[in-house]
Amino acid sequence: MNSIFDMENTTEKIKRGITALLLLLITAVLPAQHYLAEEGKVYFKSDAPLELIEARSTAMRAIIDADKRTFAFSVPISSFEGFNSPLQRVHFNENYLESDRYPAATFSGKIIEKVNFTAPGTYTVRAKGKLTVHGIEQERIIKSELTVSGAALTVRAAFTVLLDEHDITIPKIVYQKIAEEIEVEVEAVFTPE
Amino acid sequence: MKQTYLSTLLLVLLQAGGFAQEPLFAEQPLGKLYRQVKPQVMLEDQEGFIWVGTDRGLFRYDGRQYELFAMPDSLCNNEVTALYENEAGQLWAGFSDGRVFHEQRAGQFVMxxxxxxxxxxPITGLGEGADGQIWMATYGEGLYVHNGRHLYNLNTDDGLPGNDLYTLHVDDAGRAWVGTDGGISICSMQGQSKNIENITTADGLPDEIVRVIQPDGKGRYWIGTYGQGVVRYDPQSASFHTLAEDWPESPVNTILEVSHQEVWVGTDGDGLFRYRFAEERLQPVQHAALGNGKIQDLxxxxxGNLWALHRSEGIYKANRRFELVAETLPHIQAVLQQQDGSLWVGTQEGLFRYDDTRRSFTMVKPENVISLHEGRDGHLYVGTFGNGLYCMDLENGREKHLTAADGLANGSVLDISEQGDTIWLATLGGVYSLRCGFERPGSISAVLQHFDQKSAVGTNFIYTVxxxxxxRVWFGTDGEGLSVLENGKLRNYVQADSVPIQAVYSIAEDQRGHIWFSTAxxxxxxxxxxxxxxxxxKEGLRDQVVTSLITDADGHILIAHSSGLDILDPVSRHIIYFDEEAGLQGLDPNLNAVAKGxxxxxxxxxxxxxxxxxxxDDTLAIHPRVVIKEVSVFLESVRQKSPATFGASDNNLVFEYVGLWYTSPEKVRYRYKLEGFDLDWIQSGDERAIYSNLPPGSYTFNVSATENESFDQAPIASYAFTIRLPIWRQWWFVLLLLLSVIGLAYLWLRQRDKQKEREALLLREKVESQYEALKSQINPHFLFNSFNTLITIIEENPDLGVVYVEKLSDFYRSILQYREQQLIGLEEELRxxxxxxxxxQQRFGEHLQLQVEVDKPARYYVAPLALQMLVENAVKHNVISRSKPLYISIRVEGNAILVRNNRQAKLTKAPSTGFGLQNIITRYRLLSEQEVQVAQTDHTFEVALPALQNGRSS
Known part of the structure; x- marks a missing residue:
């Protein structure tokens, strides 16, 4: 057993963590209707005066409990691709986000508005929850667009992450290359479990 | 016995309650267009404007008209549910659909x-906390707080008892107090940590549902509940104090404490209530509109005006100072409130006592009662017109009637007052001082002193004492002015401030001990x-016939006359007028029908x-608050704040201002003055001032408003601005212009100097060249050679000799002729x-050859004798012999006249000053931009003269 654990790589660790988190939620809301998303997209952009950095991931997993209006989103940090160079990606993972120590960014909480998940349409909802990036938890309200079509749910949201709020420190030299505010966009298609 | 019983009964009744008088609420209608509008919230901003949030938008009221302020988002449902003004004077409005707008600049709202x-x-409250935190209470989503970066939500998940918040109050520490369905929550947020402290029924709160939280200004809070009325919460002792036990069960919508004297409570169905602390009783307001229904805000x-918003009846306003007893009684001549609160009124018909329970006056004595007084002994003194004085011991039902028989010369007692144990009477038979008591049977009273027309008073008719x-004791007489009895001495004043005073109606004393009296x-x-x-x-009094004076608890003097009531500040002498708003229009008061209550x-x-x-006891505004609402230049609103700067052409300005005096807006008058333009103040009733074609300069527009025709001490609103000079009058432009003129003049002068210098130089060069030419021409060598040649020629060929002499003479004539000129044609020079x-050639024969290749010699000009001098140089410096002939060529090539010769230097150099060539170079430098070029090789010598055309440099 030990040897298997030792052999686990980071990705598997993350997956395990997410599964645990989702399982926790699932067990908590077991009799309720819940929706799962497996390949949610996350895109972020750092628009600094000297450099524009973009990266995206399609490895976001999420769950929404329709009855309790609770949700959980999680994306492995190491799944982000793009950047302006492979080295930049290494820096992103190793220096700034420290994905070894903090493998995933998560957002979990509750939707403020009451939403009818069975009536097709597009709703603007606000998700109130804890955003954890770089191991730092911040309470946030994130405005999202929720589209109900048939059985599927689509969630789109755009928000900003302030680096200093998550203890992500940028060395002086690259200061002008990385924005204080990272713009994040999320899109996920949920299907009922 | 019966009287005693009655009195006792009345006393009990009166002590149980107050009086049925109310401020005179008058509707402040929104106008025809907005008849159905339901007012919801009210706010008075720092400038003094009253804002009303309604279900149809946000209105601003200046006392005369409401102005609708549209929100820029057409999707907004316009139902204002919360108003808030921050310290910077920025207005925030919350709407029932959750939207929030705030003022970007005056009157301009942005979402x-x-x-x-x-x-x-729905937004149910807005407020600003510590460090710029903005709190926002909602009905349904709990509480929000924005810290400048993010918006945070506090709801039931965080520990709020409910998400439906009715009210928000932000305390001095920046904490948000909210009323919920589960009690009061005191919330704060520091960094990420939320702190919620709940006060529930377990803590003594009488009702779970808290709809109003209002600070009382003394660290305590008025709490309005759904079903249990109003309680006062003291955070220090964490205790609740119920305002009134007998609450009529309707939910509380709003609470307002006024002057630490009373609390007004607006309910959601039962109208408006008032609780006076001194009377300790909750009274429903009887007003037709405000007496029931939903009072939304106060x-x-x-x-000092009280405003009430009624959901369906509209907006009402009343001056809180004045309340009228609903019931009327004809010919009121005297009034008195006893220590126990009993209210007595004397009229021509009798003495009445006010019965608050039945809301009516009950006649106690059918006499023509003209004065009333309560003695220190508790007895009631009743002065009649013609029938003497009654002294009534209400407690024991005893009564004493003083008439002529008791020493009163006249039975008309116009005024009664008391000093020490002495009662003073002002009668139509002089002033009496007496003692009154029931202790000594038989002689219950004794006249101590009597002053009539035989005394220094000089008249029997006394209005007041x-x-x-x-x-001191002051007497107001009819016709003989004012008298004063001081240390037993009587003094009389028939003149005051150089004005004869005849009848003195009323006397009062201010807090500094100054005596004030009114005259007929x-x-x-x-x-x-x-x-x-x-x-x-002249000094601002509205009426010279003043019937009564009385000093209020703050030392102000109330001046009663038939035009209404003037309230005077005896120190600043500022007067405020009241009439209609106090219900006193067109009423004629009787003398001294006033009393302290x-x-x-x-x-x-x-x-x-x-x-x-x-x-x-609040510090109330005594002047209209004057606001410059808008400044426009050529009818376009100016965004610049004072002091502003406008361009020279932006010189047509319109100032719109308003004097906010809600008490009686129709009385407001203005005066304005544009400092720097107007010499004097301009008085106006208009709310705008127009200035056109203002010359450049610095100005300050000052405007002040008054409600009493006097502008003394009236606050001034100012707008300072500068109209710039037009560009041609700007100092820097003038300076620049001056500098350029000086510069140009300098350049011109320098040019001229240079020119002159050149001319002088030219002249000098010319003279030098002439001298040189002459010198060379009369060079003895040349002459000697010429004459030798001539001799040879004459011998051989006398005809040629003649030609030779002619040519020699031509040559000298030409030199003489041309030397004066600056330039000569190339043709002449060549000749x-x-x-x-x-x-x-007569000398050198074929050994000297000149070749001239000039196309149109008439086109070119040369410096006179320049070519001759070059040829002379060539001859002078070179060997000319059979074996070495000298070839000289003159030709025009491009811009140059080239004079060239082959170079065969003499072994013995001819004496040379080198002046000839140098002179040519210098002369050409003055004539042309081009330099004279000298090219010299081993075999050739070439000089290029600039080819001058049209007499000048080409």
């Missing part, structure tokens, strides 16, 4: 844009112990109306050179 989005539930403005705080025709006078000072119409109140009788006046060559 609050947040990344997190705005709530979708406000007490800076002037007033003992002051310094032990000359207005009011003050006496500081040495000097009399008149206060007449309880709890900072005064009673004033006004024909058939009885008014209660309350001194409000001269040919002559010269001819002369030389």
């Amino acid at each position: 609050w844009t947040l990344e997190e989005g705005l709530p979708v539930a 406000h007490f403005d800076a002037e 007033f003992p002051d705080s310094k032990g 025709r000359q207005g009011v006078f003050s006496f500081d112990g040495e000097h009399f000072t008149q206060l007449s119409v 309880q709890n900072r109140q005064l009673w004033l009788g006004w024909e058939d109306r009885l008014m209660r006046y309350t001194a409000l 001269l050179v040919q002559d010269y060559i001819f002369l030389l």
